[in-house]
Amino acid sequence: MILEVIILGTFKMYGEFSRKSFQRAAAYRFDAWTRIIGNVMFLFMWGFIWYGLYHGKGEVEGVSFQAMLSYILISQALQGLHGAGTPLWEIQERVRTGDIAMEMLRPYDYPTRMLFSDFGSITFYFMTAIVPLYTVLFLVLKPVVPTSFSQGGLFVVSAILGYLIRYCIELTFGLFTFWLVETGGVEDIFYFAISLFSGSVIPLWFFPGWLEQVAGYLPFQGIFFVPNSIFVGQLTGQAVWDALLSQVIWLLICYAILRFVWAKASMKIVIQGG
């Protein structure tokens, strides 16, 4: 009973961060709309590139153009959502200005509070930009979509796992700022890894064998490639469960690393004053 009250209270507190972030995102509607324009531009760019590559071919590697189009659409939609969270440079900025150190004066866990804040801005972006835009696009373009509720449900689970993996990695990279004077290199590594190994624009099945193998051993494929593949039906049956399991394992690993780095960063703040 008491435990329930505590859990409920904690949830309410973190939930308040989501609400405030939602309100803040609403205050910056214009920002959301400009972002969606950029998102659509990239969508068209990749759409035309794949259209060109597929020209005159029915299937490539057993994947039809309709499935590929679907892959790009859902990938752009997910990337849009991820982009609505706190970007890497902002985390770096908060470390530099000492804002993070100040938040240690509060009775909450910083990584959790950040996650819930991101939920708020993402929800706003999801409702006002992603859903209306992509509903129209899917209706007009008629790409491949999940054919069963279970496929759709598994996609949602996988997409959420992917989001959490990226969140852990991005915050960890942001926290590296505590030890670095110049953070451009960290940013480059992060964005390179995210854009290539996550399968955000090129599905891993088009990778040369060795690169596909490398990507298979990295956590990034769990961010976009797995949910996208489930969505377009390239992963089915047992393979879906295997992929979900690997996402869960990667999430646990990334979370453990995040906690470790956060503990080290907190120690650095309290010993060296940030």
Next chain:
Amino acid sequence: MGLIEVNHLSKHYQIAKRQEGLGGALRSLFHREYMTKMAVQDISFAVNRGEVVGYIGPNGAGKSTTIKMLTGILVPTSGEIRVNGIIPFKERQKNARQIGVVFGQRTQLWWDLPTIESFELLKQVFEVPDQRYRQNMATFSDILGLGEFLYTPVRQLSLGQRMRADIAASLLHDPVILFLDEPTIGLDVVAKERMRTFIKEINRERGVTVILTTHDMSDIEKLCQRMILIDKGRVMYDGELAKIKERFGKERVLIVDLEGEATDFSIAGAAVIKQEGNRMWLRFSRDEVTASQLINQISEKYEIKDVTIKDPEIDVMIRHIYEKGMDGQADYQQE
């Protein structure tokens, strides 16, 4: 036992030495040399419930380092701290619930949202009961005039308004102790006065113990019964402001404007420290001669047009302590 107890507190930082030149830069990639900066050295003091204490010192004296250790976001190198029985860095979150903190140079409010939203967020964070929240908001709105900007985004507030909102935010959860790091920095005279009145009021009405750092001596004069003066990480003075005045404030300056030129001006018991045309600056000690005696003496020989007496300024007294220590002679110049 005091509400805050600080015993032999020290904080040393390790700072990486930058080596010169390209070779140095390369070497420092593999091997770094460190030097130790002693930010706080062997500080001890105790603060009782209900006190308002001014924590003063020049830039880099160790004020912020001490405050950070008291709030728990910095671990002492050695020594002990207890804040209401809690060792801050060991139970930082528990400590956070009993203290309020305002850093004048940064804000705890959400920049892009109406001010009220930040208050609501803090209500949830500190689990302030609804009724208590409403009472506090009513009180703070009353004294600080929050009502006029509660629904304005924080980024549009003036500095004075933002500071008022920040201090109210730090008090929402009824802390026992309030730490204020330069609460009046950058404010105009009216805003400063308003801030001081509020600090005085919450100290009197709610018994909140206040520790504040400032560079503005009028803050100290108007708010603090006691001040702790630190320099280079050490306590230089801890006691009443009145005692400092007593000790260093004996000497005053009498400024007289005379009719006509004053030649060979000399008066027993006072020294001429400056002369500009017909205006004379005379330094005298309260113990030796009174101001009226001096004026009488002067008026016997000269025609006086105007008289002013200047009390020594606290800034000047304090600068004197920094330069010469508590035991140094009070031979400073008035400015």
